Amino acid sequence: MNEIHLNRARDPAFIKETEERSGQDIGTCYQCGNCTAGCPAAFVYDRQVNQIMRGVQLGLKDQVLSSVSLWYCLSCSMCTLRCPNNIDVAGVMETLRHMAREQGYITAPKMEKFWMSFLDTVRAFGRTYEVGTMALYMMRSLRLGTDLDLAPAALKLRKLPFIPHAATAATGRIIERYMKRAEKEGKRK
Numbered sequence: 001m002n003e004i005h006l007n008r009a010r011d012p013a014f015i016k017e018t019e020e021r022s023g024q025d026i027g028t029c030y031q032c033g034n035c036t037a038g039c040p041a042a043f044v045y046d047r048q049v050n051q052i053m054r055g056v057q058l059g060l061k062d063q064v065l066s067s068v069s070l071w072y073c074l075s076c077s078m079c080t081l082r083c084p085n086n087i088d089v090a091g092v093m094e095t096l097r098h099m100a101r102e103q104g105y106i107t108a109p110k111m112e113k114f115w116m117s118f119l120d121t122v123r124a125f126g127r128t129y130e131v132g133t134m135a136l137y138m139m140r141s142l143r144l145g146t147d148l149d150l151a152p153a154a155l156k157l158r159k160l161p162f163i164p165h166a167a168t169a170a171t172g173r174i175i176e177r178y179m180k181r182a183e184k185e186g187k188r189k
């Protein structure tokens with residue numbers, strides 16, 4: 001487990017950017033730890049979610065953006081539900097993951113490849129397409145055959161459709177709007 005070191009260089013612009021992009025008032029976090037107590041991914045995190053919130057409050061950009069926790073977060077929103085200050089903690093984690101990718105802090109490269117493969121299938125088909133996600137991930141990571149042992153059970157439960165779901169017009173419009181905004185802000189990579 002990595003600690004947050006308070007004596008490192010602080011970056012006020014990082015606090016401002018995180019708050020603006022996530023739309024959250026992170027200064028209201030009083031470190032109760034409820035988010036961490038309910039986080040199902042806490043056991044693989046190098047820094048717990050409340051430590052990450054504290055790191056943002058203190059402007060410790062390098063430590064926060066280099067946390068592998070950002071890549072292991074499941075976006076389940078349990079932390080958001082449990083926060084007594086109504087902070088969308090999961091939204092902050094998502095924002096930080098985007099910032100980490102844009103600014104070259106990819107500390108879990110295989111997870112980044114998985115995220116990109118997942119997003120590519122959502123972009124193409126309007127929602128996740130498991131077979132496509134795994135095929136793209138295997139090609140990008142060169143982990144050919146990874147998790148194939150899970151396929152028979154998933155097939156039995158009909159969780160691995162070979163034909164992708166058709167994209168809905170609404171999903172297409174959301175993705176198009178996001179891409180245009182990201183390009184305008186120079187954040188699309």
Ligand code: SF4
Pocket residue numbers: 028029030031032033034035036049050053079082083084085087089
């Ligand atoms: S639950 Fe909210 S207030 Fe408590 S530590 Fe987490 S972010 Fe901070």
Ligand code: SF4
Pocket residue numbers: 035038039040041042049072073074075076077078079080089090093
């Ligand atoms: S959204 Fe991420 S940080 Fe929050 S509880 Fe879920 S896994 Fe943990």
